[in-house]
Amino acid sequence: MSKADYPYPDDEFDAATPDGPRGVHRAPRSAWSRWWPFLVVLLVVPVLAYGAVAYLSRTGDLPVVGGGTAPAAEETQAPEDPAAGEPAPEGEGPTETAPEPEAPVAEPVLTTPVEVLNGARVAGLAGRVADDLLAAGFTDVAPDNATEDLPDVSTVYVASEDLRTTADLVASTTGVPAVEVDPDRALVGIVVVLVTDPAA
Template sequence: MSKADYPYPEDEFDAISPDAPTGVHRAPRSTWSKWWPFLVVLVVVPALAWGVVTFLSRTGNLPGDASQPQGGTSGEVQEPPADDPATDGAEDPATDGAEEQPTPAPEETVEAPQPVLTTPVRVLNGARVAGLAAEVAGQLETAGFTDVTPDNATGSLPAQSTVFIASEDLRATADLVASTVNVPTIVVDAQRAGTGVSVVLVTDPRG
């Protein structure tokens, strides 16, 4: 609507102050206000990019860095996975080609028979040397025998002085008797030995 078409008379509200702006307008913008956003982009963005690149290069995570091994940073030792087929089925070099030997069973220790000093021992004098049986019996008692009887031999005599035993169970006892009285011959004869050991002397074992 133009002023000519306005049907109402002018009043004080229609008066325009000479200091008031006429029409809708903005104040003219300065050159700095136009260019400062571009300057911010040109300065701040490169600075941020430089900072990011510097940080990544220090931590070793810089993308595309061929000097770093894949899957970790420098200094890290890459362990093979637990199910790595390269290590599956690998034989221990200490056992390679060697079969496990069975552990031998411990050998049972068999104790040697010991002489029984309570075994009855008779010393029979067939050498016709007075006191020989008693003296030899004394040697056996000194050796530890507790049941020794001296006597004279009767009946047939062996060809040499002999230690008679009733069974092989008395072998250990007979060995001690023989070594004590210096009569090395030992014969198993239950009839002559009686219930234990009999020493028949046909010569003087003292030499």
């Protein structure tokens, strides 16, 4: 707006004194004065962040991903036993010995060949006992008549000690009390020789 377009009359504020200021003029700012605050932020903030991380990592208070703080490394020492360095008195050994681990018990092998021989002269005895073994899960059972020398009591013969668990299951299933390792009579499996009826 020019002076000629000013619609109001002059008053005492429009009258300028010779010794009064005519206006305020500022010198243009230099580029350095505009950019130095940003440079301070770019230099000081990373230095402060590095110092904070280094301090927290030394004290163990550094935050862990997922919340919480990292647990400080704790050095645990076993309590000292005053008698640990003393020699044991003569004639005295350790009072307790660790129990030896027990050998795992072998599982019965139900596919082992089992032959049931009837020497009791009871009709159908070998077939009935063979059915009991099949019902117990054995898969290879053959009934027949005994032709060799008969034992004094009904006996389960097993070819090797490795089949002891399987022979024990045969004995408990058939009701035969005796189990013997005899490769000559059992060959490669188990042979049940019945001289009496176990169910009698």
